[in-house]
Amino acid sequence: MILRALLEKLGHRVFEVGDGAVAVARFAELQPDIVLLDAMMPGLDGLEAARKIRALAGDRLVPLVFLTALSDPRELARCLEAGGDDFLIKPFNRVILEAKLNALNRVRLLHQALSERAEQERRKNEQMLAEQRMARLVFDNVAHAGCLSSPHIRYHASPMSVFNGDVVFAANRPGGGSLVFLGDFTGHGLPAAIGAMPVAEIFYGMVSHGFRAPDILREINSKLRRILPVGMFCCGAMIETDSRQGLLRAWNGGLPDAWLLRASGERIAIPSRNLPLGVREPEQFAASMVVFQATPGDQVVLMTDGFSEIRDPHGNMLGESGVRGVLAGLESPGQAFDALLARIKAFAGRPESVDDLTLCALEITGTTPPQTPVKISAEEAPAGPADWQCIYEVREKTLAEFNPLPLLLHICMEVPGLRCRSGEVYTLLSELYNNALEHGVLALSSEWKDSPRGFAFYYQERQRRLAETDGHFVRFSLSHESRPPGGRLRITCEDSGDGFDFANHSARVTERSTGQASSYAGRGLELLRRMATGLKVHGRGNQVEVIYDWEPPRRTEGRQTDE
């Protein structure tokens, strides 16, 4: 009674009960801020009631004060052990009571503030994770636009890899072959993810328009140079395959060695020879690719540095020697992907060890048919130029510096409906152009490419002769006439070279394709002949005319190829 009066005088609302069990029940109902308990109570004793109240309060801090006439230190200690925060010894002193209640209330308020902060943090964190999941969906829609799911490409990336700064892109090139890019942004989280978006857009946009790897790398570099702050950049490697020519071109800027694994057992490292993307000004950027012969069954493996830098439980690094060891022990290149992942898991001894690394394996497939017609999107405008003619000539130094194919493809793709044949049109244009440039202007002999030494020589010579293109040209004459439901595209490609003995050449090609399986030469014209409605060689063999009649794909056809 005295206590109640004292407390009310201090401004508190007081609820009084007579025994321990009722105290516990009323506690649950009233949720008071502070509980004063007599150590000795009928029914449930004070110590037991204290334990129950503590359990009911859960995460809430509710100070418990024992009221006691006891003065035995051991008894008092028991009160605190049972969950009490303090005790008041009878008879009560008003000043002490007030001071103790204030002190306990400060602790209570502090605890409450901390709990609220923690709850806020938890909610914020939850929200951030939800946002990351959403962001990832958006990113995946951009990044997985290509052929990452093709059977000849396998990759491992943590589900949240874009927030680790790792990206993998892969796309089919319009004329056959693939383009793969593995990138590793410095830094983690949002900055890396934001930087990855334009890279994905550039990659997929440019490859579908027929641009080659060096152009795409140059564009990515200048974009990143422009948008990333100094000190942030993207290590990356790009592989371009050309299955028809049996070629592979590689560029590595800042990633660990990529590997070309041949069915013959050969293991060829493709080391980083360039600065990462986004470091150099565009005019200083080096986009030259290393060229390799590639035969079906060969594999290319790309990896981020998370791979060699993985540590075992004792802190030892797997290192590049560890990677080499795995690759040396393979029975066939096709096992590389699984073997490398298995090695990592075994080495680090933790399944989550693979979270911070990205691995991609690309298998070289046989001659792929040029891209089959793609589905026509519903929103594609039916209107556009259908009857036209143009002449486009590339000459002098421009022959060495500029690839006219994306531009020519773009002109052709303006024809309504022809977009669905972009792969074939690209192949026609690129075969004509490559023949004109390499065999016409540069007078390179495709027979050199038959031996590995000649192959290297061919590409050295190509590089050298490109510096001497004075007085040379390659001229395209394109015309299209509408022939509903499709049309006729006529492409004539003329070059300033000496031409060639066409009749003889095609006889040799036929002989060769029956005899030698590994011959790459002469495939260009052979392929053109197969795809085109008509093919004629004019002049001294330096002018090739192709007639290409096309029709839009039937509906079922369009659906089938939408894989």
Added chain:
Amino acid sequence: MPISAHRIENGQTLVIAVEGRFDFSSHQAFRDAYEQADGGVERYIVDLSDTTYLDSSALGMLLLLRDHAGGDAASISIENCNSDVRRILSISNFEQLFSIC
């Protein structure tokens, strides 16, 4: 102090020494080392004799120093790298931007 700086050659050369791990935790200290030293510095030496490890954010910090020192006109040498550190610098082909010895 894991990062220390001193001047040599009449104060025209600033030597920044990094001890232990050169990673994101050194960010502010590394930056302070060259930003606070300004005035008459024409050459920078990043001394990595006591650096055990270097990660990609350290590469970024080196690029920031290069930018601060005038970009392509900067004179910066990275010295006394151990083989691991050297390897990381050469994978990124930083010898195209810095003189590394």
